[in-house]
Amino acid sequence: MGITSLPSTITTFPMPSEVMKQNREVVIAEEIGHGRVLTLNRPNNLNYVSEKVALTLGQKLEKYEKDDNAKFVILKGAGRTFSAGGDLERIYDARDSLLEGVCRIYWLFYHIHTYKKPHIALVHGMSMGGGVGLMAPMKFSVVTEKTFCSTPEANLGYHPDCGLSYILS
Numbered sequence: 001m002g003i004t005s006l007p008s009t010i011t012t013f014p015m016p017s018e019v020m021k022q023n024r025e026v027v028i029a030e031e032i033g034h035g036r037v038l039t040l041n042r043p044n045n046l047n048y049v050s051e052k053v054a055l056t057l058g059q060k061l062e063k064y065e066k067d068d069n070a071k072f073v074i075l076k077g078a079g080r081t082f083s084a085g086g087d088l089e090r091i092y093d094a095r096d097s098l099l100e101g102v103c104r105i106y107w108l109f110y111h112i113h114t115y116k117k118p119h120i121a122l123v124h125g126m127s128m129g130g131g132v133g134l135m136a137p138m139k140f141s142v143v144t145e146k147t148f149c150s151t152p153e154a155n156l157g158y159h160p161d162c163g164l165s166y167i168l169s
Helices: 051-066 088-093 099-113 130-135 152-156
Strands: 027-032 035-040 072-077 119-123 126-128 140-143 148-150
Touching: 027 051, 035 051, 051 072, 051 099, 072 130, 099 130, 119 130, 126 130, 130 148
Parallel strands: 035 072, 072 119, 119 140, 126 148
Antiparallel strands: 027 035
C-alpha cells in the first residue's frame, strides 16, 4: 500500500527569492526603517548554527547595538524551520580543533542574553538545541502553532547547553 497524496495538515511555504540563490549568505541582514532583520539562511541544512553563522550574527548584533538608528532586532529562519541547533557533523569532524568554534558560539548566546536593545525571535517549525538557545534569551519570542522546541541532548544525559540550563531553571 503506497501513499497517494500528502495529508492536508502538511503545509509548504514558498521560499523567498533571496533564499533560492545558489551562492547565498548564511545570514541575510536587512534594515527596514528602525528595525533590523537577521534571517538564518541555510534552509536545506535546517538553519543550523555553524561557526560562520555565529560569527556573522555576532558581528551584526554588535553593529546594531552601537547604531542609534536601530531600535530593535528581529531574528528569524528561512524555510520551514527556525534552527535545528548546532552543526553536529562539523563538531564531530573538527573535534581536535573545536575550542575556538564552541567559544564563538557560546559567546553569541551570551551576547544575545545580555543584549541592550529589544530583540525578537520569529519562530516557525523546529527549534532544537542551539536553536532554542538563540530564541530563549530574546526579550520576545513569537511562535506559531507549528513551532516545537526540543533539547535532545538532555535525552542523552547531557545538560542543556547554550545557557539553557540557566534559563530553564
